[in-house]
Amino acid sequence: MRADAQRNRDRIVEVARQVFREQGYDASLDLIAKQAGVGPGTLYRHFPSRDDLIDAVMQAWVDHVEETADKALAHEGDPRDVLLNWFEEYVRLISVHKGGPAKITGAMGDEASPIRTKCQVLQSASGRVLDQLRAEDAVRDDVSSLQVARLVGGVATVADQSDLEPAAVRPMLEILADGLLK
């Protein structure tokens, strides 16, 4: 990639991250282009769809997911605590931007989605936590990590759309956890 192209691409992503944080994932793309000091054509050349841009914005965030899962796994406590702790982190992770939970959870399991790789990272992180608990024979074994990701994602989506406080989300996650544990 040419140096100027790389420069523009980076700036667009940087601006997009900030604008998405302030206005949510449905912010105007032309506005992002303008703020980044490029024309709309440049933005759309680099990122043909909104999801492609979102994917780029999320890139930095991916590493954080693995790390968070590691922490959850190292968490002291009984299986219920471990699971709940992971659920809360999961919700936090996908709720960084308004509209994020719906976007991510909706794309979960969609092979063709531009943010597919991000979903896979989340799902596999979730899978790791689940596997450890399964090894302890703590969770039922007829559930897939995809189902769990969707269930927790569903709670996060509702919480995002209704502007719920974490304190209001917790009891819902507890019900999920209790349904999953043996």
Added chain:
Amino acid sequence: MRADAQRNRDRIVEVARQVFREQGYDASLDLIAKQAGVGPGTLYRHFPSRDDLIDAVMQAWVDHVEETADKALAHEGDPRDVLLNWFEEYVRLISVHKGGPAKITGAMGDEASPIRTKCQVLQSASGRVLDQLRAEDAVRDDVSSLQVARLVGGVATVADQSDLEPAAVRPMLEILADGLLK
């Protein structure tokens, strides 16, 4: 209301119901106006916001909710069956239109939402089912009908956004039910 106004209003709602069914809740309102043979101004006078129109479209559907809850309550079987049956009906009810689950569940608990009354009907129907099961000492009593509505609504939202088959939704509802039962 003047006779012509009533006529137009009815026709708009009728057309909207059909268009929403075909295209989802984010269909163009000007298109609905055109199909109903009125100007956009007329549509917006009757229904200042999209949600107001959606609310009107849902009106016919409300009676059906009560009836469905009655059927769920009369359902033969153990508490888990009753609960699961109701959950499946609930998901079906709010998934009539694409985008419906998110719309309804997002508005749940929002006092200012134009579709508030619809949410209340759903929530109270859910409350009735829950109350009966509580009377049988079958479900935990630290959960509200709002929480349950949100949990099941969350599953429905994800299912709607990912175009999941009912068969894929069922296991998720089972987890919810198991988390709710004592």
Added chain:
DNA sequence: GACAATACGGAGACTGTCTCCGTTTAGCAA
């Protein structure tokens, strides 16, 4: 049949998406 009051409707302002294409620039080779 006249006159308010009420309702209509469509032109058009505004916002956001996305493309096309003439212009500019980076990078390389002579």
Added chain:
DNA sequence: TTGCTAAACGGAGACAGTCTCCGTATTGTC
């Protein structure tokens, strides 16, 4: 350096959707 070409730029503008304003038309009443 200079010249060349592929790559990239950017902004005008086509298009679609939302929503309003206001001149016109219709209704129902006295």
